[in-house]
Amino acid sequence: MKTVFFDVESFEEEFLKKAGNGEFFLEPNPLNEITPINPEYKDADIISVFTTSRVSKKVLEQFPNLKLIALRSVGFNHIDLEYCKTHNITVETSPNYGNITVAEFAFALLLDTARKVTYSYNEYKNARIEPKSLIGIELFGKTAGIIGLGSIGAEFARIAHGLSMKILAFDKFENEEMKTKYNVEYTDFNTLLENSDFISIHAPLTKDNYHMLNAECFKKMKNTAIIINTGRGELIDTQALYTALQDGQIAGAGLDVLESEETMTETDYPIGRLDKITLERTVINSRLFQLDNVIITPHTAYNTKEAVQRILNTTIENIKAFMEGRVQNAVKL
Numbered sequence: 001m002k003t004v005f006f007d008v009e010s011f012e013e014e015f016l017k018k019a020g021n022g023e024f025f026l027e028p029n030p031l032n033e034i035t036p037i038n039p040e041y042k043d044a045d046i047i048s049v050f051t052t053s054r055v056s057k058k059v060l061e062q063f064p065n066l067k068l069i070a071l072r073s074v075g076f077n078h079i080d081l082e083y084c085k086t087h088n089i090t091v092e093t094s095p096n097y098g099n100i101t102v103a104e105f106a107f108a109l110l111l112d113t114a115r116k117v118t119y120s121y122n123e124y125k126n127a128r129i130e131p132k133s134l135i136g137i138e139l140f141g142k143t144a145g146i147i148g149l150g151s152i153g154a155e156f157a158r159i160a161h162g163l164s165m166k167i168l169a170f171d172k173f174e175n176e177e178m179k180t181k182y183n184v185e186y187t188d189f190n191t192l193l194e195n196s197d198f199i200s201i202h203a204p205l206t207k208d209n210y211h212m213l214n215a216e217c218f219k220k221m222k223n224t225a226i227i228i229n230t231g232r233g234e235l236i237d238t239q240a241l242y243t244a245l246q247d248g249q250i251a252g253a254g255l256d257v258l259e260s261e262e263t264m265t266e267t268d269y270p271i272g273r274l275d276k277i278t279l280e281r282t283v284i285n286s287r288l289f290q291l292d293n294v295i296i297t298p299h300t301a302y303n304t305k306e307a308v309q310r311i312l313n314t315t316i317e318n319i320k321a322f323m324e325g326r327v328q329n330a331v332k333l
Contacts, residue, residue: 001323002065004041006031007050007072012312019316032262033058046322048072048315049079051299054262057083068092070318072311073302076331077205077232085333092318092329096151097310098302103155105301106200106230109254112295113226114139114198119292137197137224137251139163145170145196147189147212148203148231149178156200157182168192193220198228205232213237218244226252230301233258238284245291252293256301258285265298 002023005016007030016026025044029035031053041047042062048070049055057080060066069079069091076091084091112118115136123129144160146153149171160167161182169184170192178184192199199221203209213227214237227250229236238259244250258264260281263274274282288294302308314329321328 001045001067002043003046003048003070003319004044005048007052012308015309015312016316019312031055031059037062046070046319048319051075051078052262052265053078055079060084060087060089068319068322070315070322072315074098075204075232077234081331081333090322090327091331091333092322092327093331094311094314094318095329097314098304098307099151099155101304101307102152102202102230102301103159105256105297106152106156106202106228106254107159109230109256109295109297110198110200110226110228111139113228113252113254113293118295137226139165139198141165142197143168143195145192145199146184147171147192147199147201149175149184149186150202150204152230153200153202154178156202157184168196190220193217194222196225197222198226200228201231201235203231203235205234210234211237211240213241215240215243218249221250223248223250225250226254228254230256233261238281238288242284242288242291245288245293252295253288254295255288256297257299258288258296260285261299 004025004027006027008016008026008028013026016024025041027038031047031049033054033056043065044063045065046068047063047066050072055069055078060080060083066089069084069089071091071093074093074095076093079091081091116134120134123134141164143166145168146156147170149157149169157167157178167182167184168187169178170187170189174186212235218240241253245253260278263278263282264285289296318329
């Protein structure tokens with residue numbers, strides 16, 4: 001089967017070349033409606049993409065032979081699943097590669113924001129040292145609210161417990177081990193918002209939780225609360241977040257993901273292709289960068305040597321199994 005990997009970084013090439021089975025093609029560019037697709041790729045049976053690709057119906061229509069999309073990610077909101085369902089295209093994910101990696105990074109953002117690490121560095125570098133403006137917040141004894149207590153959320157809870165934090169969790173399913181092992185208290189969404197000092201989001205993006213944190217939510221939070229998002233940017237209403245930060249409704253935010261983040265991370269993104277909503281989000285994202293109480297990173301929470309290798313291993317295993325007639329780690333369409 002002909003397989004094309006998109007979004008391939010140079011450090012991934014050696015492994016993928018050695019793992020190749022059949023026709024393997026490696027493409028550094030993401031797969032989207034903007035970057036032209038090499039005609040040689042259009043008869044591919046299998047494609048593999050990372051989160052930087054945007055695989056819409058318009059894109060998928062250019063692959064008439066497509067049978068499998070092997071995702072190098074857990075999330076799949078960048079894929080047109082309805083098209084895949086109607087055209088019998090299997091979509092497989094790479095689960096559990098970054099549970100520890102992402103949880104650790106979420107805490108890095110939390111500590112940075114709570115203790116003003118980056119802000120202090122920038123002030124010091126510019127010879128502005130005002131101790132009052134550098135006052136931070138201790139984590140010991142504070143309440144961490146975790147939205148989504150899956151594999152990553154559970155790792156976040158483990159770290160929070162180790163730092164003697166009280167843990168509140170909101171999830172559809174309650175895990176008894178989390179209660180006994182880390183003293184996690186499951187609660188309703190509003191109670192978590194009202195009582196948490198730090199809120200970390202570890203929920204997948206679905207049609208039901210788009211903008212789950214909106215203006216009304218920010219009004220319910222403590223004005224000392226800090227938001228951490230390493231999930232998906234669309235889980236937060238960016239305009240509402242910006243307003244809440246500006247008005248002092250919450251104290252800060254650590255963000256590894258943004259709405260319409262591709263316009264920020266892809267420096268050659270064509271401005272003329274921006275629709276009104278994407279343009280507005282891009283402007284708000286740019287304004288977030290100007291706030292001293294916000295840390296923003298380029299969707300890099302997953303990015304450790306260990307996690308990247310796990311992604312590649314699982315992706316290759318998924319593809320080889322599919323070639324042998326077995327489906328694993330499939331998204332329910």
